[in-house]
Amino acid sequence: MNDYILKVEGVSHEYKTRTGLFSSFSHKALDDVSFNVVRGEVVGIVGKNGAGKSTLLRILAGVIEPQKGSVWMPESTTRSLLSIGLGFNRELTGRDNAILSCMFNGISMKDAKDISEDIKEFSELGVFFDQPVKTYSSGMRSRLGFATGVISEVDLLMVDETLAVGDAYFKKKAERYIIKKISGKDKSVLFVSHNTKQIQRLCSRTIEL
Template identity: 40%
Template structure:
């Protein structure tokens, strides 16, 4: 195993439903402990609302935990790719690409030199001078993934990004990620697809109700996750019924 690049030590994140500082906290993540190693691809799986996307935002440094500590190797840069984050929608595709590349450590000159690669990979060159607000979710995903492939961050954070776009783009993005994995790219991949996690990830982290249910070799964790599906679905149905009442 390569050296540790990042770790979570008893990390928790909570929020309050009201502005009252004495109101009860709602814990999204609780007592999260794991290490991320340079060159590995860690898969994160769990049902909707389990805390997976929140975990990625903590990894990206967008939000800070309420408890515990996050350790990151000095100088390490991470980039989060998600359908709902990262672009200034009033700016054009060109402007967003330049801005994103510069925030990942590229100079303006280097960013401009990388634009051809962004355009070629994304396949939306005809839209690059249009406002990103006019893009479909799939077109934003194409642009975001293409930028990440040029930006070469230390840690690539992918939030369901391999499940969007048409069949050809899914194949293309999957192939590009596979090449990155083989070239020692560190990545964290959130997906509802066990098949995707099995294909790309050496280890898997299963989060349920904000807690780590399992962490270890991908096949072992996913086998436990899939075996728990009937009980998990019953439990969520009960919670939904209580809320509805």
């Protein structure tokens, strides 16, 4: 199988912060990381806290640039990073955020508005879907983020601990969606979680950092 959706080669990234007038602290979050992902795979990204899991997903999502190495995806690949607190404008409603997220993934405004109804239904946010995100709990933001990512049907969905919060019912619903609607097709998922059983249920293989 060589129908790759993602190729990561020698990616490294180091954070440096100043801790005083003449002192600083550095942390190498990623060191020469290489792997490939085939279309239709659900791949788990595991490792201890500070191993670089979130940094890796942010690089793959284009949020930050790697200091070394390269990331390749086929031209016109759509991707979405689901991470609590990332990407949402707290002053806008859930619907407005969902529409903007869809448009960022190349969907027209008209289609994004139509899709927003499906996102509302999947997220089960009810009247809160049309309320500002700043009024949401972390579980509600998780519902909005996951629903937006899966309903917009991006080619590469990256889930960073989004399903670690919220109620058990929605977690199970999200897992079923990944297993039945995404894996095995032309969509791929990178899934970060500290929940070993969840990783085993969802992922065909894992990459340990």
